[in-house]
Amino acid sequence: MNTIEKAGRPEGAGGPHSTEFEEAGIRVRRALATFGPDEPLALDCGVKLSPFTISYETYGELNAAKSNVVLICHALTGDQYAASTQPLTGKPGWWPHMVGPGRPIDTNRFFVICQNVIGGCMGTTGPRDTDPATGRPYGLNFPVITIADMVRAQAMLLDKLGIGEIFCVIGGSMGGMQVLQWASAYSERVFSAIPIATAARHSAQNIAFHEVGRQAIMADPEWKQGAYLAHGTNPAKGLAVARMAAHITYLSEAALHRKFGRNLQDRDSITYGFDADFQIESYLRHQGSTFVDRFDANSYLYITRAMDYFDLAADFGGVLANAFRGTKSRFCVVSFTSDWLFPTSDNRQIVHALNAVAAKVSFVEIKTDKGHDAFLLDEPEMFSTLRGFIDSAARARGIGA
Amino acid sequence: MSTQNGHADPRIDLDLIAEMIAPGSRVLDVGCGDGDLLALLQSKRNVDGRGVELSQEGVNASVTRGLAVVQGDADTDLADYPDDAFDYVILSQTIQATRNPKEVLRALKRIGRRVVVSLPNFGNWRVRLQLLFNGRMPETRSLGHSWYDTPNIHLCTLLDFADLCDDLGLDIEDAVILTGERAWRISNPGPLANLFASEAVFLLSRRN
Numbered sequence: 001m002n003t004i005e006k007a008g009r010p011e012g013a014g015g016p017h018s019t020e021f022e023e024a025g026i027r028v029r030r031a032l033a034t035f036g037p038d039e040p041l042a043l044d045c046g047v048k049l050s051p052f053t054i055s056y057e058t059y060g061e062l063n064a065a066k067s068n069v070v071l072i073c074h075a076l077t078g079d080q081y082a083a084s085t086q087p088l089t090g091k092p093g094w095w096p097h098m099v100g101p102g103r104p105i106d107t108n109r110f111f112v113i114c115q116n117v118i119g120g121c122m123g124t125t126g127p128r129d130t131d132p133a134t135g136r137p138y139g140l141n142f143p144v145i146t147i148a149d150m151v152r153a154q155a156m157l158l159d160k161l162g163i164g165e166i167f168c169v170i171g172g173s174m175g176g177m178q179v180l181q182w183a184s185a186y187s188e189r190v191f192s193a194i195p196i197a198t199a200a201r202h203s204a205q206n207i208a209f210h211e212v213g214r215q216a217i218m219a220d221p222e223w224k225q226g227a228y229l230a231h232g233t234n235p236a237k238g239l240a241v242a243r244m245a246a247h248i249t250y251l252s253e254a255a256l257h258r259k260f261g262r263n264l265q266d267r268d269s270i271t272y273g274f275d276a277d278f279q280i281e282s283y284l285r286h287q288g289s290t291f292v293d294r295f296d297a298n299s300y301l302y303i304t305r306a307m308d309y310f311d312l313a314a315d316f317g318g319v320l321a322n323a324f325r326g327t328k329s330r331f332c333v334v335s336f337t338s339d340w341l342f343p344t345s346d347n348r349q350i351v352h353a354l355n356a357v358a359a360k361v362s363f364v365e366i367k368t369d370k371g372h373d374a375f376l377l378d379e380p381e382m383f384s385t386l387r388g389f390i391d392s393a394a395r396a397r398g399i400g401a
Numbered sequence: 402m403s404t405q406n407g408h409a410d411p412r413i414d415l416d417l418i419a420e421m422i423a424p425g426s427r428v429l430d431v432g433c434g435d436g437d438l439l440a441l442l443q444s445k446r447n448v449d450g451r452g453v454e455l456s457q458e459g460v461n462a463s464v465t466r467g468l469a470v471v472q473g474d475a476d477t478d479l480a481d482y483p484d485d486a487f488d489y490v491i492l493s494q495t496i497q498a499t500r501n502p503k504e505v506l507r508a509l510k511r512i513g514r515r516v517v518v519s520l521p522n523f524g525n526w527r528v529r530l531q532l533l534f535n536g537r538m539p540e541t542r543s544l545g546h547s548w549y550d551t552p553n554i555h556l557c558t559l560l561d562f563a564d565l566c567d568d569l570g571l572d573i574e575d576a577v578i579l580t581g582e583r584a585w586r587i588s589n590p591g592p593l594a595n596l597f598a599s600e601a602v603f604l605l606s607r608r609n
Contacts, residue, residue: 330469351471355478358427358486360449362464363471365457385464392467 025101028084029058032123033157041118041153047143051132054157055123056080056115059099060107062163068399069163070105071154072114073171073178076303077243077295079122082114083107088122088294097378104387109394109401110167117178118153119145119303121296128229128296138298140226145302147174147310151181155189165189167397168390172196172375173342174303177310180350183331184312184323192393194386196334197375199346200320200353201311206341209249210304213242217297226298239297240288247287252338252371256280313353320349321356330396331361332389334375334382341372362389414519415441417577417584417602418493421517422446426488429453429513431475431505432495436463439470451487453478476500479508487513494600496520496562497553506569510607516571519602522578524558524595543600559590559601566605575604 017032033054035041040050057080062068072082072095083099085092099105105112116124119142127142134141158166169182169190176198183193199206217223220238224231248256260280264270267277276282316322331354335347344365354361364385368374375382415438422428424446430439433452436459442448452470454460463470475492476499490513492505497520499505509516521543522528531539538548546553557565559578566573576587578598587594590601 332464333471351473352478352481355471355481356483358483360451360469361471362460362469363473364461364464365472366461367457381461385461388465388467395467 023084026059026083026107027061030084031056031058033160035156035160039156041149041156043143043149044146045144049118049125049143052118052125052153053123054115054118054125054153055120056113056157057082057084058114059083059112060110062111063399065398066163067165067167067397068110068394069158069166069168070110070112071158071166071169071182072099072105072112073150073154073169073175073182074114074117075171075173075175076246076307077291077300078175079120080114080116081122083112086294089290094376097383098386104383104390105168105170109399113158113161113163115154115157117150117303119150119299119306121299124153126296127226127298127302137227137229139229140298142298142302144305144309146306147177147181148185150306151178151185154178154182155186158189165191167399168192168194168393170194170196171198173198173372174307176342177202177307177312180312180323181310183327183329187324187327187329190329191397192330192332192390194332194334194389195347195350196382197336197339197342197347197372198350199342200313200323200350202307202309203346206249207308209246209341210308212245214301214304216241216245217301220297223297226301228297234292235297236289236292239292239295239300240285242297242300243291243295244284244288247284249341250371250373252340252369254338254369255371258369259283320353324354324357324359327354327357327359329359330389330393331359332386333361333363334386335363335365336370336372336374336379337365337367338369339372339374412437412494413579413582413584414493414600414602417579418491418517418519419445421575421602421604422448422489422491424448427486428489428491429482429487430491430493431479431509432492432498433463433468433470434459436466436468436470438491438493439463439468440466443468475505479505479512482508482512484511485514489513489515489517491517493517493519494521497556499555502555502557503565503569506565506571510569510571510605514606515574516605517602518562518605519600520562521553521556521600522559522595522598523556524560525599526596527599529596541599559595559598560592562601562603563590566603570608571605572608573603574606577602 020029040048081093082095083093101108116122119126127138131138169179171179176195179195217238220235222233223235263279265279265282312323313320335344351363366382428448428450430452433454439450453473460472490509528539578601580597
């Protein structure tokens with residue numbers, strides 16, 4: 001962190017809301033940046049959000065040239081704890097195979113930043129925070145946010161940290177949408193970009209699944225039109241159902257069959273009732289019930305909406321290639337054979353658009369039966385190809401080993 | 402694709418191609434296999450190189466080496482690229498494996514200011530003799546497959562290829578033929594080159 005101090009860290013970039021510790025060989029800094037009335041976040045919906053905070057983590061050290069920044073963008077239900085213990089759950093970070101000493105995103109080599117998205121519930125301003133206009137939690141008074149808003153907020157934090165160029169911006173799923181938005185809106189700041197298992201626009205099928213989740217939350221009587229915090233209630237049942245439905249879309253039929261098949265849960269025969277007879281039912285219920293402990297129902301509504309609204313080509317006359325025209329960034333697009341939520345065809349559209357502007361692009365499809373979630377899992381071929389891409393980009397950028 | 406056509410290593414044609422590429426240029430290698438040629442061009446010619454490869458194994462191997470390669474099909478995916486996107490587009494030991502060689506070559510001409518094509522010569526005397534005396538489909542060092550499992554579905558002789566280039570408005574700027582281990586520079590493939598070459602490398606440019 002000394003390098004940052006020397007580089008002159010502005011107010012809000014550290015200060016009283018920052019802690020530092022060592023975990024699993026990683027220098028972790030956990031921090032909260034506050035943006036006051038003079039630095040509002042101009043949202044796509046027209047609202048200027050102010051004040052707001054961004055909760056984020058950094059790993060490793062910024063080099064003197066400030067050329068080794070890796071920005072990790074998290075997915076829908078992810079958070080800033082990519083490689084350190086999640087304080088609420090006590091579980092390891094969500095990307096342990098990808099981020100750490102000697103990993104493809106090597107924390108001994110790169111200065112890694114991961115921010116909780118705007119609208120989130122892990123410290124960055126979102127619907128459960130207090131609305132300064134009313135003194136009560138925002139709830140549904142929180143403005144609708146977009147992927148571009150998330151990225152705009154991230155850029156404001158980097159500005160505050162005195163960081164101009166990002167060596168590599170990387171993320172899967174909704175994180176990949178942010179990567180594409182970064183590469184389009186701030187192409188001069190992005191040296192390389194790795195969108196994984198993502199799409200340049202959310203498909204009708206994916207919007208449909210999100211709508212099921214939102215309706216499950218809203219159907220929970222404890223949701224109270226989004227004002228559950230004021231009412232002292234918690235729409236945990238609705239949020240759990242939303243998570244269960246969504247979780248199915250993250251897996252694949254083959255993986256479900258391999259892991260669970262029609263196996264029964266702690267019993268020898270079916271019970272002719274509606275208990276969780278099958279292991280898959282028990283698994284999904286567990287996924288739902290643990291999720292509600294760490295996630296806010298309104299945040300789920302807002303962030304799924306942001307994904308639904310994402311259509312990068314829409315701002316460019318419907319021609320996706322125009323979103324990347326003139327780009328000098330290097331891209332590595334990654335998809336998975338069994339991902340039916342963000343299938344290879346969606347990712348290939350990004351590649352086609354990048355080819356159409358003769359961008360420097362690599363595209364790998366990883367063979368796996370683990371579905372969309374594969375990007376979070378131990379996929380050696382993904383790591384070896386990304387290591388090759390990142391190392392070659394680092395050589396081109398002059399970042400030492 | 403180049404990894405699948407049974408070509409014996411090391412590939413002499415890679416060095417010959419590298420000699421035809423001006424240093425520092427923008428290059429697209431269509432059918433780049435494991436990226437051997439791209440790696441060679443980057444180290445020897447300092448090119449800004451991209452690749453397209455049909456097999457996912459080849460793509461992943463190339464990207465692991467730090468090369469910018471996408472999975473794609475020469476027959477269908479060249480349409481994405483804009484006009485004049487590259488100084489050179491290379492089709493190395495691939496044209497005979499495409500479904501529509503004429504359209505592929507037309508696309509290459511549009512994308513690249515110059516086109517480099519290396520291909521096996523079906524007019525080679527060994528091929529001719531095998532067919533004449535054995536009465537069976539020839540199998541040679543450059544064509545190491547049975548007729549039923551060969552990826553080489555559009556074989557031609559050097560004279561045939563020269564005709565196609567002429568047809569498409571492509572001039573032969575440079576040509577090198579291989580006879581065994583030896584390379585010979587020629588101006589235009591004639592009957593003798595067509596008889597003795599086992600393979601050839603052409604540097605093509607748009608006719609003015």
